[in-house]
Amino acid sequence: MTYQGVLAKMQTEFGDPIQYYLVFEDSFLNVNQLLNKEIEINFTGYQCLNCGKKKKIFRQGFCYDCFYSSPAVGDWIMRPELSTAHLGIADRDLDYESKVQLQPHVVYLAVATEVKVGVTRKTQIPTRWIDQGATQAIALVEVPNRYLAGITEVALKNHYTDKTNWRKMLSYNGESCDLIVEKSKIEDLLPAEVKEYFFSEKNDVYEMKYPVLNYPAKVASLNLEKTPSFQGKLVGIKGQYLIFENGTVFNVRGSEGYVVTINI
Structure with a gap:
């Protein structure tokens, strides 16, 4: 069976284990069903996720022009402390930025390789943690x-x-950590204007289990520009990575905007 389309980050469904889907314009694929099967990935071109033009991808699935003009990839995405919509100040497009920035956000601790801090929109829980390959949050x-x-x-x-150390994250199943104990250390570290929002009594710990048959001892990243055709047996999915039997890993999100043909 053959699937063809433009890569975007895999859609996920929280479960035991996490379910992964590749969604194309005219079809979708439950990637979990491909475990222990040989699949072939062929890179055939580019298509910007923003303008739709067949232009070389610069970053995050966007061509060069869109990356430096679209409000969807402003600096505040990676550095949320740079957000200014709450002041009525635009970065690139105040309407867009207001919709994204002026909604509930959660600051969290997660464990993928070690305890890390992060930010996500409330609506992106637990998707954000799954995309990072976190086992707890x-x-x-x-x-x-x-x-x-x-x-x-x-x-x-x-x-x-x-x-997140992605190589380490892909090489083992993670170690458990008492996140409730870690959380108990947090309140005194918060900025004064945030202390009132601290979850003093809410201690829900999420646990994520991934569809991985074998964890590789050593990983090698697949770059479709350097290796436009690849074939291997899929043995795992974690974060936004496909893990193959020979230790090759493929970052789907890192290849957004790439046009591919997948043969199963």
């Missing part, structure tokens, strides 16, 4: 806008990392 605060979440993350980065 707990919400710390829920604030009304992205700016407050951003300054909270900045304060907590003095005590926790905000990065």
Whole structure:
């Protein structure tokens, strides 16, 4: 069977294990059903996720022009403390930025390789944690806008990392951590304007289980521009990565905007 289309990050469904879907314009594929099967991925071109033109992808699925003009990839995306919509100040498009920034955001602790701090829109729970390959997560605060979440993350980065070691994340199943104990250390570290939003009594810990048959001892990343045709047996899916039997891993999200043909 053959599937063809433009890659975008895999859609996920929380479950035991997490369910993954590749969604194309005219079809979709439950990737979990491909475990232990040989699949072939062929890279055939580019298509910008923003303008739809067949232009070389620059970053995050966008061509160069769209990356530097679209409000969907402003600096405040990666650095939420730069958000200004709560002040009525535009970065690129105030209407768009207001819709995204002026909604409930959650600051959390998650474990993928070690305890890390992060920010996500409330509507993206638990999707954000799944995309990072986290095995556990707990919400710390829920604030009304992205700016407050951003300054909270900045304060907590003095005590926790905000990065995930993707190689390590893909090489093992993760170690459990008492996130409730970690959360108990947080309140005194919060900025003054955020303390009222702290979840003092809410201690729900999410646990994510991934469809991985075998974890590789060593991983090698597949770059479709350098290797436009690849074939291998799928043995796992974690984060936004496909894991193959020979230790090759493919970052689907890192290849957004690539046009591919997948043969099963």
